[in-house]
Amino acid sequence: MSSLFLKLAALSRSRTLPSLGFHPRFFSSFAEKEEQSVNVHHSSNTTTTNPCFIHPTAIVHPNALIGQGVSIGPFCTVSPSAKLGNGCQLQPGSHIFGNTDVGDNCMMMAGAIVGDDYPGCTVIGNNNIIGHHAVIGVRCQDLKYKLEDECFLEIGDNNDIREHTSVHRSSKSTDKTVIGDGNLIMGSCHIAHDCKIGNNNILANNTLLAGHVEVEDYVHTAGATVVHQFCHLGSFSFLGGGSVVSQDVPKYTMVAGERAELRGLNLVGLTRRGFSMAEIRSLKTAYRKIFMRADANAGSFEDRLAEVEQHEELIRVPAVQAMLQSIRNSFVEDRRGICKFRHWNGS
Template identity: 70%
Template sequence: MRTGAHTGYTARPASLSEAVPVLVITPADLIIPRWSTSPLSPTPDPLPWPPPPLLAPPAVSSSHDSSSHPAVSTQVLPRDRRGRHPPRASSIPPPSSTPTPPSASGAILGADLPGRTIIGENNVIGNYAVVGVKCQDLKYKPGDECFLHIGNNNEIREYCSIHRSSKSCDHTVIGHNNLIMGSCHIAHDCKIGSNNIFANNTLFGGHVVVEDCTHTAGAVVVHQFCHIGSFSFLGGGSVVAQDVPRYMMVAGDRAELRGLNFEGLRRNGFSDLEVRSLRKAYRKVFMPAISCQSSFEDRLAELGREIELLESPSVSCMVESIRTSFDQGRRGICKFRSWNLS
């Protein structure tokens, strides 16, 4: 039976002047008997903290053989602030007069890394998040300086892990006003922009570049060296192995382009004219007519000659994002489905 505050079993006295035993919880977490002349004490004992311990059941009296039914003695064990029993005295090792130096044990507590982690203002870092630790890159050489820079007003929730860079010539960078939900991972040398939302279990490999105002659903995995364009959306459970151009939406295992991120554009204040221009440009490149025999490169070049569309800054940014994804050292864009138009 767990006792509550100011609780315990007492017999009703025959009169108020009759002394009765009362169980009182002391600050030492032990219950001891105290004699009181009245059960209606005008100054009750303060509420106990930590909670009172468990009481063993009272002794059992029986007419049977005591060897088969031994009596149970009442024993109170103290508890710590978390309600746990301390180890028994016999299991506590005796203190050593000569403590073992840390180097002799071979254990490293924490990570004494050269370099530094810089965290800006008004950041919220949740419970058990690990920020600014050594990277998981086998090419990292012990002794190299490694860096992590975090901007302002970021919310990094519980169990996130953010690693420093793998080389002294590079940095892991996180911008401003990002919401990084629980159990996300940002690996070494990533470059994260501002105003992004990463849902739970979003995992970024090393050297990933994420621009501004992107949104990932849960359980998204992004291959190392990929680029995620601004205002893009990554569907839940996506495995992104190539670049995601700006303003676009991808989903699926080995994610494919699924159209423009219209909801994200609307939420971020894009005008109807800009959205219509982006839609027209997207259809020209990724949704050719059945009669069109041109290749993807030809359609992209043709879009670059559309002066009227290129007057829209959003279309120019989208074309630039697609073209740079095919530069040397880049991974190209995610595959797309050719929805032919009649």
């Protein structure tokens, strides 16, 4: 590996294009040093009006496709099959490996590693931030993984993935790990192979998602949350800090505990996301009928669920329908059921 880097470094230093200077955001500390740039293959939609800035210690393979206005800092490496969109910025010591396609205006903070030399690819959309020493798109930690399998990771747009976070590719060629748009993934989180993350979620520090976890939209986890493999987290749900989630979390609900239990609706989240008071009242009524019945003739969980499904007023509220469907879905096929709930005793 070191000999390859030496050869690539020699290629980089052998080029004699005029000096282009250093990008002021990252290279101010190198203002007194000799400036140097290298040739790279520009994508077809780029021009020379906004040139790239590449530090002389960076190793950029001549086959890499580099967009317009890209800044590559000291001691970075870019692989031969990498593609960097317009306006990308690589801070010192960040690396792009393997078959990796990065969209426009993405920033790799110092020490970030994106992609892997194993078969498969990592695709990242536009306007993403990859935090300091984050590791994104590397091979999974699944013992069933085979080295010859092509595995995939897709990340959407406008995500903020913070320091020391790890996101792994899928465990097999027939699946892929997916992260949508507008997510905030805080420091030291882990998203394992084959997870599906929706849009506008907030995963607080040290949230750990095992393989095949599905997170819908507007989910908020507090710090040190752990989610068992194959669990589903419904939209607009909230997971309390330190929770260990081993079953599904229905839409709109809140769970907490060392073995997470339902603790009611995520009223704060619903209010912040613009749910009307009428919708919230209907959800409260439905939740009480299903999970908080105090009378002796309440019937089984299935009976209570069916009662709400047949309630003429509640069933007309789309949010109630969505919550009921979320609960039903958790009991089909190989799903894990929902988190346990405390039986209401009327006190």
